[in-house]
Amino acid sequence: MANLLLRHIYKVYPGTGKAKKKAKGEAKKRSGDFVAVKDFSMEINDGEFIVFVGPSGCGKSTTLRMIAGLEEITSGELYIGDRLVNNVDAKDRDIAMVFQSYALYPHLTAYDNIAFGLKIRKIPTPRLDKEGKQVIDLDTNKIYELTKKVNKLKSDLNSFAYDIDKCKSGIDKTESLIETLSQEEKLLKEGEQTSGAQKKLTKVCKKLEQANYQKESFEKEIIFLNEQIELNQKRLEESQKELEYFKTTPVPLFNMVHMKKEEIDKKVKWAAEILGIEELLDSKPSEMSGGQRQRIALGRAMVRGPKVFLLDEPLSNLDAKLRTAMRSEIVKLHNQLKTTFIYVTHDQIEAMTMGTRIVVMKLGIVQQIDTPTNLFDYPDNKFVAGFIGTPQMNFFNVTIKKDGEKLNVTFKDGQSVSLNLKELRTIDKAYLDGEEHKVVLGARGENISLAENGIKTKLVIKEVLGNSTQLFVRLEEKGEDYIVTIPERNDLVSGDTVNIKFNEKFVHLFDMGTELSIMKREYGND
Numbered sequence: 001m002a003n004l005l006l007r008h009i010y011k012v013y014p015g016t017g018k019a020k021k022k023a024k025g026e027a028k029k030r031s032g033d034f035v036a037v038k039d040f041s042m043e044i045n046d047g048e049f050i051v052f053v054g055p056s057g058c059g060k061s062t063t064l065r066m067i068a069g070l071e072e073i074t075s076g077e078l079y080i081g082d083r084l085v086n087n088v089d090a091k092d093r094d095i096a097m098v099f100q101s102y103a104l105y106p107h108l109t110a111y112d113n114i115a116f117g118l119k120i121r122k123i124p125t126p127r128l129d130k131e132g133k134q135v136i137d138l139d140t141n142k143i144y145e146l147t148k149k150v151n152k153l154k155s156d157l158n159s160f161a162y163d164i165d166k167c168k169s170g171i172d173k174t175e176s177l178i179e180t181l182s183q184e185e186k187l188l189k190e191g192e193q194t195s196g197a198q199k200k201l202t203k204v205c206k207k208l209e210q211a212n213y214q215k216e217s218f219e220k221e222i223i224f225l226n227e228q229i230e231l232n233q234k235r236l237e238e239s240q241k242e243l244e245y246f247k248t249t250p251v252p253l254f255n256m257v258h259m260k261k262e263e264i265d266k267k268v269k270w271a272a273e274i275l276g277i278e279e280l281l282d283s284k285p286s287e288m289s290g291g292q293r294q295r296i297a298l299g300r301a302m303v304r305g306p307k308v309f310l311l312d313e314p315l316s317n318l319d320a321k322l323r324t325a326m327r328s329e330i331v332k333l334h335n336q337l338k339t340t341f342i343y344v345t346h347d348q349i350e351a352m353t354m355g356t357r358i359v360v361m362k363l364g365i366v367q368q369i370d371t372p373t374n375l376f377d378y379p380d381n382k383f384v385a386g387f388i389g390t391p392q393m394n395f396f397n398v399t400i401k402k403d404g405e406k407l408n409v410t411f412k413d414g415q416s417v418s419l420n421l422k423e424l425r426t427i428d429k430a431y432l433d434g435e436e437h438k439v440v441l442g443a444r445g446e447n448i449s450l451a452e453n454g455i456k457t458k459l460v461i462k463e464v465l466g467n468s469t470q471l472f473v474r475l476e477e478k479g480e481d482y483i484v485t486i487p488e489r490n491d492l493v494s495g496d497t498v499n500i501k502f503n504e505k506f507v508h509l510f511d512m513g514t515e516l517s518i519m520k521r522e523y524g525n526d
Helices: 025-029 060-068 110-120 140-190 195-248 261-275 290-302 320-337 348-354 372-377 382-387
Strands: 004-013 034-044 049-053 075-080 095-098 122-126 254-258 308-312 340-345 357-362 365-370 394-403 406-411 416-420 425-427 437-443 448-464 469-474 482-486 497-502 508-511 519-523
Touching: 004 060, 034 060, 034 365, 049 060, 049 348, 060 095, 060 308, 060 340, 060 357, 075 195, 095 290, 110 261, 110 290, 140 195, 261 290, 261 320, 290 320, 308 320, 320 340, 320 348, 340 348, 348 372, 357 372, 357 382, 365 372, 365 382, 382 394, 382 437, 382 508, 394 482, 416 497, 448 482, 469 497
Parallel strands: 049 340, 049 357, 095 308, 308 340
Antiparallel strands: 004 034, 004 075, 122 254, 357 365, 394 406, 394 437, 406 416, 425 519, 437 508, 448 469, 448 497, 469 482
16 A cells, blocks of 8 residues: 655657648647646545546546556656656556456456466565575675666666757757748748749748747757756666665565465455455356456456556446446445555546545646545536536526626526525625626536526426436527426426526636636635
């Protein structure tokens, strides 16, 4: 078991070169460096169940893979316990990972799949002399490993310095080209504006744009390489100190030996008992259901006794009913093992029901880190508010204006409603100056109710879910749909006029430009 510290973690994938002539959108953006994770900082306490959640491409799996050691960290520091592990191999980080695809060996039984890692793993045992005492001497194996590591870091530093020189040379050449092209552009603009001259000017302008882009790329590369030099210099100093220590200090020596069969058998049966898979130990993966295979994958991770469990969307291949059952199984497992779990999912229901804290990500950037209830009740921005909760929060573009103890809210279609400021959460005073301000009003479907006098809407669709009814309503004929969730059934049909009102205690307000919340967590406004 261990705590983790992620400090200013970045993951940048180098660009593949120039974009194709007609490349658009994402294809054009990815021709340059692609920042998959940007400035991720977080402290994870021992025994926590942390969930990374967000849409596809938000960087959650990349972050998990960096923790696992399967992806190199571009910059930043990752600590497991008190140990900096940026340069530590995945096998030496004392973590276990469960993959989306289970990754079971099809030709092995469940028992052998669970035991496989233990069979090939070597564990340290004291090296004894003839008298049965542990040998204390210089650790030549450690000295060799550290010498190799130091030489590799020195080689990397030389390589980075060489690459910087190449970039500087590239900048000099590009600047010379930019100067020549700029002069040519100036002459063409001042000269006679014939069709031939216009074509030539277009070509020169295009070359000038490409040259400026190339110069900018070189400058970005130099910044990145300098960051790498700084990071590797720090690693080199630490490694040299460690090497000097082991060269001069005798330490207890250990032999690396395979685990005994009896111990392996004990661990496999312990995991099988916890997961309830004793009867499956002699079966092969092809004879099991998806849920059973996932239990085998969990068992394989458990027997290692890792400091940290990493789970990368482990339930996404299961059907809805089995997914619900496995959610509770994983939570029970966490409560039994008391180990740190980091779980990745795009399903916000899994995040809300499993995590002690949730990390919401978008485009590689952390949007908010908080408990499930706080994320639901107090979202920091519009994205978090819309992503957390099913169905998602309704958003209305409105104009607000303070009028005494009331907040006048005017909707796009001209309708307005007055909300009691004392019932609302505290609003930023800049928006309560008596002037009109354009904001986004957010309200969840269950916090909107039907009323005799309220905002007039038109019913588009009605969905009866058994224990509740969802009404899809519109303010304008061709406007967007808003969802109202009511507990009772009714006789309303499409086309009916429906009056709605908001529960003021659960109204959210966001700045229209920044999309950040303009409300605090406490209630009441002066």
